[in-house]
Amino acid sequence: MKTPLDSIAGTIISGLILTVILYFFVVNFLVKTTV
Amino acid sequence: MELIIARWLHIFAGIVWIGLLYYFNFVQAVALPKDKADNTAAGITKHIAPQALLWFRWAALATWLIGAYYLERGHIGIGNAFMLKGTAAAIGIGAWLGTIMLFNVWVLIWPNQKKVLGIVQADDATKAKAARIAFLASRTNTMLSIPMLFFMVTGSAGHGLPHM
Numbered sequence: 001m002k003t004p005l006d007s008i009a010g011t012i013i014s015g016l017i018l019t020v021i022l023y024f025f026v027v028n029f030l031v032k033t034t035v
Numbered sequence: 036m037e038l039i040i041a042r043w044l045h046i047f048a049g050i051v052w053i054g055l056l057y058y059f060n061f062v063q064a065v066a067l068p069k070d071k072a073d074n075t076a077a078g079i080t081k082h083i084a085p086q087a088l089l090w091f092r093w094a095a096l097a098t099w100l101i102g103a104y105y106l107e108r109g110h111i112g113i114g115n116a117f118m119l120k121g122t123a124a125a126i127g128i129g130a131w132l133g134t135i136m137l138f139n140v141w142v143l144i145w146p147n148q149k150k151v152l153g154i155v156q157a158d159d160a161t162k163a164k165a166a167r168i169a170f171l172a173s174r175t176n177t178m179l180s181i182p183m184l185f186f187m188v189t190g191s192a193g194h195g196l197p198h199m
Contacts, residue, residue, distance in 0.1 A: 012178075015177070019182040023185070
C-alpha cells in the first residue's frame with residue numbers, strides 16, 4: 001500500500017503539516033496554560 | 036563553557052545523523068533502484084551503506100545523549116522538557132521527536148537494514164519485508180526531522196515560541 005512517505009515530496013509536505021499542527025498545539029494548549 | 040561545548044557537540048552529532056538520514060532518503064533510496072537496474076548496486080550495498088549506517092546510528096545515540104546532558108545541566112531540566120512544562124514545552128516537543136527518531140534508528144532501521152544488506156542471514160521474503168519496514172521508518176524520521184528542527188531552533192533561541 002502506497003503512503004505519502006513513499007515520495008520525497010509527500011514526506012516533506014507531511015513534515016510541514018505536522019510542524020504546523022504541533023506549533024498550534026504547543027502555543028494553545030501548553031505554553032498559554034502554564035505561563 | 037561546559038554547556039557551550041555540549042551544545043556544540045550536540046549540533047555536530049546532529050548534523051552527522053540528520054545529514055546521513057537525508058543522504059539515505061534524498062540520494063541513496065532514489066539512486067539504488069537505478070543501480071540495481073544496471074547491476075552497479077553492489078558498491079553501495081556492500082561498502083557505502085554499511086559505513087554510512089555505522090556513522091548514522093552512533094551519531095543518533097551521541098546526539099540524544101549529549102542533548103539529554105545539555106537539557107539536564109542547563110536551566111531547562113530534562114524532566115521539564117519531557118513533561119512539556121511551561122517554556123520548556125517547545126524544546127520538549129523537539130526532545131520527544133528526537134527520542135522517537137532514535138527509537139526508529141536502533142529498533143526499526145538498523146536491525147532491518149542488517150537483513151537487507153546481508154549482514155545477518157535472511158530469506159528473500161524476509162528481506163523484502165525488512166526493506167519496507169526500514170524504508171518507512173527512515174521516511175518517518177525524515178518527516179519528523181522537520182518539526183524536530185523547528186522546535187529545537189525555536190525552543191533554544193528564546194525558550195518560547197513566537198506568537199503569530
